[in-house]
Amino acid sequence: MHGTPEQLIACHECDLLMTRVANKPNEDVICPRCHARIFYTSINSIERLLALSVAGLILFIPANIFPILSLQVFGQSQSEIILQSALSLFDGGLVLVALLILLFAIVVPLFQQVILFYISFTLHYRREGRLLRQAMHAYQHLRGWGMLEIFMLGVLISIIKLKDIADLHIGLGLYSLAALIVVTTLSSVFFNPHQIWHQIDLRRQKRATDDR
Amino acid sequence: MTDKPRFKSARESGYLLCIDCEKLHPLSLEGELCDRCGARLHSRVPNSMNLSWASLIAAVILFLPANMLPIMTFKSFGQGEPSTILGGILHLLDQDMLLIGLVVLFASIVVPVLKIIAMTILLCTVQFRLQTNLRQKTLMFRIIEWIGRWSMLDIFVIGILVALVQLGNIAHIEGNDGATAFAVVVLLTMFSAIIFDTRLIWDNGVTDLPSDNSDEKDTP
Numbered sequence: 001m002h003g004t005p006e007q008l009i010a011c012h013e014c015d016l017l018m019t020r021v022a023n024k025p026n027e028d029v030i031c032p033r034c035h036a037r038i039f040y041t042s043i044n045s046i047e048r049l050l051a052l053s054v055a056g057l058i059l060f061i062p063a064n065i066f067p068i069l070s071l072q073v074f075g076q077s078q079s080e081i082i083l084q085s086a087l088s089l090f091d092g093g094l095v096l097v098a099l100l101i102l103l104f105a106i107v108v109p110l111f112q113q114v115i116l117f118y119i120s121f122t123l124h125y126r127r128e129g130r131l132l133r134q135a136m137h138a139y140q141h142l143r144g145w146g147m148l149e150i151f152m153l154g155v156l157i158s159i160i161k162l163k164d165i166a167d168l169h170i171g172l173g174l175y176s177l178a179a180l181i182v183v184t185t186l187s188s189v190f191f192n193p194h195q196i197w198h199q200i201d202l203r204r205q206k207r208a209t210d211d212r
Numbered sequence: 213m214t215d216k217p218r219f220k221s222a223r224e225s226g227y228l229l230c231i232d233c234e235k236l237h238p239l240s241l242e243g244e245l246c247d248r249c250g251a252r253l254h255s256r257v258p259n260s261m262n263l264s265w266a267s268l269i270a271a272v273i274l275f276l277p278a279n280m281l282p283i284m285t286f287k288s289f290g291q292g293e294p295s296t297i298l299g300g301i302l303h304l305l306d307q308d309m310l311l312i313g314l315v316v317l318f319a320s321i322v323v324p325v326l327k328i329i330a331m332t333i334l335l336c337t338v339q340f341r342l343q344t345n346l347r348q349k350t351l352m353f354r355i356i357e358w359i360g361r362w363s364m365l366d367i368f369v370i371g372i373l374v375a376l377v378q379l380g381n382i383a384h385i386e387g388n389d390g391a392t393a394f395a396v397v398v399l400l401t402m403f404s405a406i407i408f409d410t411r412l413i414w415d416n417g418v419t420d421l422p423s424d425n426s427d428e429k430d431t432p
């Protein structure tokens with residue numbers, strides 16, 4: 001197989017070398033050897049990402065300041081926001097577990113939305129974006145570490161576990177969390193690293209010719 | 213392009229793929245920085261096998277305390293005792309909460325066990341240069357990588373319950389050390405999968421098996 005690197009692509013999962021085929025929009029290129037999805041194009045994903053990241057950042061606020069659940073037993077009541085599920089374990093001495101909940105259920109999801117906003121805003125409005133590469137690396141490495149949907153399932157399981165013991169009420173925080181999960185799931189679907197790296201490449205080339 | 217029905221990897225052909233931005237470089241740039249994304253270029257993830265084995269073995273060792281130690285204690289009017297992961301599941305099944313019991317059983321026990329078995333198979337495949345069912349093994353890797361994070365479920369449940377049930381003497385839940393051990397097991401299995409380089413599976417050589425002929429038509 002011969003050609004310049006520009007005409008060739010390699011599979012990221014099995015390292016198979018192939019000639020680059022021009023793929024039509026919305027048509028995937030599948031690795032013939034290991035069946036990994038190598039290449040896919042989506043139309044206008046930057047604009048969608050921008051919209052989704054703004055929605056995500058907004059939804060993040062009610063999801064974290066309003067109670068997700070409240071419970072009543074014998075006239076006593078208790079309600080909790082997401083952060084408290086980490087803090088209570090911290091108080092109980094399970095520092096590592098508390099830290100993981102804090103990371104996976106709050107910090108990482110927030111960070112992902114901020115990064116996504118930065119990337120899509122910079123590309124869409126053609127801003128300078130000095131941190132674009134770092135942002136891309138961070139977003140790609142954080143994939144899978146935001147676990148809002150697992151946290152949500154945890155809330156549902158807790159409800160079922162407690163329903164015979166106490167009166168439970170679902171709070172505004174939980175509805176916001178559900179909406180936030182929809183938004184973050186959609187944005188991870190529309191996030192197309194190939195397209196974005198390609199755009200970053202084009203910007204850099206353009207800047208290089210402008211400088212000359 | 214001279215077409216011979218043999219799969220050839222980028223490395224065999226003198227190329228190297230940046231794993232961060234998927235730009236193709238000449239193999240001679242090994243160890244340099246990618247000019248597009250700035251990541252360090254490596255044809256294969258350095259030390260992948262050692263780190264993957266090490267974290268897998270550590271996970272196996274910790275799996276026992278994670279399941280033997282209590283993860284939380286529910287107390288109501290002074291009554292109640294610590295429960296383990298399995299104890300919690302059995303309690304749910306006992307109370308006719310079959311579906312939810314099965315969900316927790318799946319996330320907390322079935323998934324970690326399957327993940328440990330699958331990673332062992334994959335690491336042995338590379339270590340002993342096995343050449344069978346490579347495509348199925350790759351598919352297995354994708355599945356466990358996706359499903360592994362759901363093992364964090366019980367950790368979140370503990371956090372949610374402990375935060376909510378703090379009613380002094382009436383009802384009170386606290387977390388125990390088993391939760392820490394279990395969280396570390398989940399982290400270690402996730403790390404073992406992340407650091408594992410799937411390309412190593414395909415490096416064993418003969419992957420142009422005659423039975424794969426159906427796919428050759430795709431090549432232009």
Ligand SMILES: [Zn+2]
Nearest residue numbers: 011014031034
């Ligand atoms: Zn492949």
Ligand SMILES: [Zn+2]
Nearest residue numbers: 230233246249
């Ligand atoms: Zn790169």
